[in-house]
Amino acid sequence: MNSLLAGFIAASLAFLINRFAYSVWKDSVIVGAVPLVEEVSKTMMAYFFHTSILATHFAFGVMEGLIDGLGGRRRKLAAVSAVLAHSLFGWATAKVTAETGVVGVGIAAGILVHATWNAVLLFRTVKR
Helix, strand or coil, rough: HHHHHHHHHHHHHHHHHHHHHHHHHHHHHHHHHHHHHHHHHHHHHHHCCCHHHHHHHHHHHHHCCCCCCCCCHHHHHHHHHHHHHHHHHHHHHHHHHHCCCHHHHHHHHHHHHHHHHHHHHHHHHHHH
């Protein structure tokens, strides 16, 4: 239950911060500020609520997926992608945190994976 609450709060916080960042820096936030804001908010909420990093990232992905899914068939693919991607970022963060014992290093790993994911998606979108 704490993972759901942590994921919801992280998603709400990230939404507000990302919205502001986008108004200032436009599309460049997709590979910079967005991964930073989201990975820090998800992981720190998991720590604050003493719950699973992976489960909190999954819950965040579900929240994002619900928002993304409000639309046509293509939006439903984005919704599923959000859940899978945020679960991947959570796994990377949790794994590196467990291996190193340092949450900051785990967050850095999550940011790196997230930024790479966003860059690939952005490149594929622009290429079309």
